[in-house]
Amino acid sequence: MDGSKIRWGIVSTAKIGREKVIPGIQASKTGVVAAIASRNRDKAGEIAGELGIEKAYGSYEELFADPDIDAIYNPLPNHMHVPVTVQAVEAGKHVLCEKPIALSAEDASTLLSLPKDRLIAEGFMVRAHPQWIRAREIIRSGELGDLQAIQGFFSFFNDDPDNIRNRADMGGGALMDIGCYTMLAGRYFFEAEPQRVVSLIDRDPEFGTDRFTSAMMDFGSGRQLTFTVSTQLTPFQRLQLVGTKKRLEIPIPFNSPQGDASELRLDDGSELGDGSVQPEAIAPCDQYAELADVFGRAIRGETTLTYGVEDALQNMKILDAIFASAERGGWVDVT
Numbered sequence: 039m040d041g042s043k044i045r046w047g048i049v050s051t052a053k054i055g056r057e058k059v060i061p062g063i064q065a066s067k068t069g070v071v072a073a074i075a076s077r078n079r080d081k082a083g084e085i086a087g088e089l090g091i092e093k094a095y096g097s098y099e100e101l102f103a104d105p106d107i108d109a110i111y112n113p114l115p116n117h118m119h120v121p122v123t124v125q126a127v128e129a130g131k132h133v134l135c136e137k138p139i140a141l142s143a144e145d146a147s148t149l150l151s152l153p154k155d156r157l158i159a160e161g162f163m164v165r166a167h168p169q170w171i172r173a174r175e176i177i178r179s180g181e182l183g184d185l186q187a188i189q190g191f192f193s194f195f196n197d198d199p200d201n202i203r204n205r206a207d208m209g210g211g212a213l214m215d216i217g218c219y220t221m222l223a224g225r226y227f228f229e230a231e232p233q234r235v236v237s238l239i240d241r242d243p244e245f246g247t248d249r250f251t252s253a254m255m256d257f258g259s260g261r262q263l264t265f266t267v268s269t270q271l272t273p274f275q276r277l278q279l280v281g282t283k284k285r286l287e288i289p290i291p292f293n294s295p296q297g298d299a300s301e302l303r304l305d306d307g308s309e310l311g312d313g314s315v316q317p318e319a320i321a322p323c324d325q326y327a328e329l330a331d332v333f334g335r336a337i338r339g340e341t342t343l344t345y346g347v348e349d350a351l352q353n354m355k356i357l358d359a360i361f362a363s364a365e366r367g368g369w370v371d372v373t
């Protein structure tokens with residue numbers, strides 16, 4: 039593809055699309071939102087009007103049949119990620135699919151057999167955020183010494199039985215919804231793969247979904263990641279990256295407010311509390327626009343996509359192992 043703008047089609051009127059990703063693509067350098075589809079034509083038309091989108095379709099299939107669309111953004115409930123991504127790719131589109139890309143590694147492996155000339159990526163916007171990129175640069179510089187420990191926390195309170203996060207049949211639950219981010223932090227910042235995991239899960243008795251999940255992940259060479267995620271605790275998120283010399287904290291690691299500045303906190307621990315923390319400002323940015331550009335540039339052939347289907351499959355293998363550990367008890371190898 040030449041350097042012209044990627045024409046995006048949005049599958050559904052999902053909240054994340056309406057509130058974050060569509061504005062992000064519209065603010066990107068490489069893309070425009072050309073169409074939106076919903077199961078309900080009126081709803082598609084209404085959102086298209088509100089967000090200044092040219093075309094509105096009353097079914098996802100009509101969107102996939104539009105020859106003017108280059109790329110699809112898929113923010114459907116988790117159980118629909120793989121089947122609808124397959125449909126879109128078979129119609130000749132590139133697909134940016136929301137996280138987690140599938141319900142399991144087996145589900146995700148279906149994507150391996152699709153034509154390779156269409157790009158597929160999992161929508162982990164955090165890896166496109168300059169705060170994650172800068173944090174990894176600091177780790178690589180050796181300033182933390184040897185990075186040995188990562189601690190992640192991500193929680194919010196949502197007990198709405200109709201919300202997709204509380205629907206076991208749709209792939210809901212804390213691990214799938216937000217544990218995927220805390221797990222990903224280990225792969226990204228250690229730049230290594232976990233060898234084995236152990237976990238503890240508390241399920242909501244009514245929904246059947248995991249509402250409170252903690253895990254420990256062994257990244258080898260003495261490197262450990264521990265995390266806790268919950269859909270039924272006070273909203274909080276934090277990442278601690280602790281080395282032999284310094285600690286790096288990312289105060290809002292996952293939902294850094296769109297368009298705002300962010301901050302990294304470096305601490306040599308010489309004073310307890312926050313006395314020796316040195317803040318580093320990260321310029322205002324929109325992580326959704328950044329991700330749209332990462333994907334857009336790869337579609338245009340200007341860069342190679344770093345995180346594609348193989349990467350997404352590995353994420354699902356790790357989530358599978360975390361679920362398996364809670365069920366069986368004890369360590370489970372990531373294979």
Ligand SMILES: NC(=O)C1=CN([C@@H]2O[C@H](COP(=O)(O)OP(=O)(O)OC[C@H]3O[C@@H](n4cnc5c(N)ncnc54)[C@H](OP(=O)(O)O)[C@@H]3O)[C@@H](O)[C@H]2O)C=CC1
Pocket residue numbers: 049050051052053054055058075076077078081113114115116118136137138161163202215
């Ligand atoms: N990257 C990020 O920052 C975030 C990512 N996400 C991810 O995005 C995805 C969507 O989340 P969210 O925006 O909260 O979802 P919503 O519940 O708001 O939207 C899901 C949409 O899917 C469509 N849909 C199709 N079939 C069904 C069905 N059977 N039941 C319900 N909806 C259906 C509906 O659109 P229509 O009726 O128009 O067809 C609906 O609006 C999830 O995978 C989630 O993990 C969510 C929040 C943040």
Ligand SMILES: O=C1OC[C@@H](O)[C@H](O)[C@H]1O
Pocket residue numbers: 194203215216293
């Ligand atoms: O991806 C996400 O990021 C923000 C969370 O609040 C949300 O539940 C999740 O889907």
